[in-house]
Amino acid sequence: MSDQTQELELAPEAEDEAYKLNQKAVASILYAVEIDDAERLTELMEPLHAADIADLLEQISSFERTKLIRLYDREFDGEILSELDESIREEVIAVLAPQVLSDAVRDMDSDDVVDLVEDLEDAQAETILDALEDVDRAAVEQALAYPEYSAGRLMQREVVMAPEHWTVGQAIDFLRKTPEDDLPDQFYHIVLVDPRMHPVGNVTLGKLMRSKRATLLRDILEDTFQVIPATQPEGDVAYAFNQYHLISAPVVDDEGRLIGVITIDDAMTVLDEEHEEDILRLAGVGEGSLSDRVIETTKQRLPWLAVNLLTAIAASMVISQFEVAIAQIVALAVLMPIVASMGGNAGTQSLTVAVRAIATRDLTGSNVWRVIRRECLVGLVNGVIFAVIMGIVGVIWFGSPALGYVIAVAMVINMVVAGLAGTGIPIVLERVGVDPALASGAFVTTVTDVVGFFAFLGLAAAVLL
Amino acid sequence: MSDQTQELELAPEAEDEAYKLNQKAVASILYAVEIDDAERLTELMEPLHAADIADLLEQISSFERTKLIRLYDREFDGEILSELDESIREEVIAVLAPQVLSDAVRDMDSDDVVDLVEDLEDAQAETILDALEDVDRAAVEQALAYPEYSAGRLMQREVVMAPEHWTVGQAIDFLRKTPEDDLPDQFYHIVLVDPRMHPVGNVTLGKLMRSKRATLLRDILEDTFQVIPATQPEGDVAYAFNQYHLISAPVVDDEGRLIGVITIDDAMTVLDEEHEEDILRLAGVGEGSLSDRVIETTKQRLPWLAVNLLTAIAASMVISQFEVAIAQIVALAVLMPIVASMGGNAGTQSLTVAVRAIATRDLTGSNVWRVIRRECLVGLVNGVIFAVIMGIVGVIWFGSPALGYVIAVAMVINMVVAGLAGTGIPIVLERVGVDPALASGAFVTTVTDVVGFFAFLGLAAAVLL
Incomplete structure (x- = not known):
């Protein structure tokens, strides 16, 4: 609770525009950086969400950024890296101590590592891949084998699935006995698959919880169900989520076998990026962000x-x-x-x-x-x-x-x-x-x-x- | 399953751009309309998602639209109405038989009715409000009391909540014994509230299902939690969802009491609309869509x-x-x-x-x-x-x-x-x-x-x- 309250004070400026970084908070942080006060800096940064820390890093000068990261080093986590704009990621990665970098990367979900690695120079990408455990590294490299901006790059490989003949009780028992690490951080559906691993439908967790143990999963499927080919461009994926109000959708390979799942938060990020790209292209700006030199x-x-x-x-x-x-x-x-x-x-x-x-x-x-x-x-x-x-x-x-x-x-x-x-x-x-x-x-x-x-x-x- | 397969054939054109309405399917539908073949029309429309039917109605001429709706009348449901572009909604509502209209509206979630009614002329809005049951009508009118484009208009009033001292077991039992109609169609979190109804945190259904019955809900809260004031502009809401990767967020009144919840699919729609508006404004087009006269x-x-x-x-x-x-x-x-x-x-x-x-x-x-x-x-x-x-x-x-x-x-x-x-x-x-x-x-x-x-x-x- 106290975190929450503090965050409300520090991050968004209630009087001014909501969710805009509070100028006073930024000034205090930059002052702590200037006087090399690591303890005060950590205290000030602690209530901030990773996305806000990333924004802060993008908005300050390159000199301040380097100093801040050196001072904040040990607290720097993978989520901040994922949130950072491409244009300053390489700079930040170059400044981070190798040990901090590998800890940060090992913390991240595989789809976030993919998103990070695909935009980096080869040497930096290699450093990051080396920091991963073998299993994770293999997952990341498999994802990188799909074309850039495809569903295969966007999906997470951890899928909660069940055979189509299972009952609600079987599914619940299965979920309870699966070790936490083998499940995705967040999931909203169980994907039903046939014996050849073709997805046949989605069951929402809400429905699952409210149904009798003997109910067949196939009897409580969602009405709307879209299967996404791994090679589909991510812009089309975002369109499908927006058009059909999907929350998550299974991704399949060339043979129609389930290989991953895309969730709406990733689709929303893509939709945002595609729009941004369209606006900038219409104005003849190509790419570009404020942190570019x-x-x-x-x-x-x-x-x-x-x-x-x-x-x-x-x-x-x-x-x-x-x-x-x-x-x-x-x-x-x-x-x-x-x-x-x-x-x-x-x-x-x-x-x-x-x-x-x-x-x-x-x-x-x-x-x-x-x-x-x-x-x-x-x-x-x-x-x-x-x-x-x-x-x-x-x-x-x-x-x-x-x-x-x-x-x-x-x-x-x-x-x-x-x-x-x-x-x-x-x-x-x-x-x-x-x-x-x-x-x-x-x-x-x-x-x-x-x-x-x-x-x-x-x-x-x-x-x- | 057969529906699914048929949908894949009819709706998106696999060879061409994904999710684009199939030209041949549109032509067959228009032919069925022309020869007044209601049965064939229903058969052709059946596999289409409501969002695609809405797109179809937007793309054909006003004359074809009126004829199609008259022929398809009894099958016309509320979801199609919600998906329709503002510019032709009034025209479509005017064509629908009164009984069909009230059935369609009574089917819709309260937030969708709000979205529908707010853009209509007074006479049409009144017809639709009259079609609702008293409870629903009150809910819609309460939502309409919030400013246009505010979180209060966007939220759904059905919230799954639990007191902060509850255990996992209590929450599950509560969910199982609540009648289906009192729960939202889709929900992903349980909102924990203190005795004064202030939201204190979110528990995901995934975590709930996997935890022991004796676990306290307050011990399995999500890390990221944002509370949204009912008067906040919807653009800021969309920003918060995108920035903090929220899936759902509780909405509170002036005293900080929980009054509703906004889910990411609604936030995504708003993000899409805001972008659209920005692009059109930058080009000096104000508003406007292809179906305007x-x-x-x-x-x-x-x-x-x-x-x-x-x-x-x-x-x-x-x-x-x-x-x-x-x-x-x-x-x-x-x-x-x-x-x-x-x-x-x-x-x-x-x-x-x-x-x-x-x-x-x-x-x-x-x-x-x-x-x-x-x-x-x-x-x-x-x-x-x-x-x-x-x-x-x-x-x-x-x-x-x-x-x-x-x-x-x-x-x-x-x-x-x-x-x-x-x-x-x-x-x-x-x-x-x-x-x-x-x-x-x-x-x-x-x-x-x-x-x-x-x-x-x-x-x-x-x-x-």
């Missing part, structure tokens, strides 16, 4: 900026075709970014909705044409509204009805094209196997820039000169 | 386009200050969008990382200055790289070293400003209580457009004229 961040963002430069140069080349017109009517240069910008914005709206709908399997063959038509219509309606506004602005600003007419028509054209490109491009990219979140943005902006400048300047040249 | 979608997107128009006009006004320069050197009009576009892109990168870091509580007082400095440095390094490239392009394209020099310097300035604005603006918005995902984009683009055009054209006017 300047040089890494620069490298991650550079390719996207390079693509954007090509897009921008393409747009400039369109403009350069109309130098004569611009030289005669400078107002064209003033107004031309508006048409391109509105198209770019409308295109981004359409493309974001399309990319999300593809990710959530809501955009399929059944509704693709209806969706494209809808986006074009939305572009048309909004285009007409803003065309009228900009037409009026053009007339008032530059006193030229013809200029107002030109910008209005260009606006309508570009916004319809934006709806078409914003929906069509992600769909086509997905069909040819490219992640639409990654590449759609550059294509759509190129289209709306080129069409925007061309329609506006082209019409102007035709009408006004 | 043209007119609704147009309305949702219009405000963001209007904001963008103001931004674009502001940029145009900057350009109009330099009409004289542009009239003399038309190359300026050709090149000026490049500087603005690169700045806008770099700014979007910084702002997306900042918005996400704020959402995940990774950007705090401890590291805010380090992050801002890093983003500016990244902008500087990338700015210099692209300045050199664009300087060379400028010289080659227009044969003017001075023009190359001007575009290079403007590029560096704008990309540093992009890093500063992209990080600073979301931080400031969050401090003043505005959702940074919602508003940052418009501000950042305005800054990078204005600074981009001003730096490039201003320098050009000063140097080249």
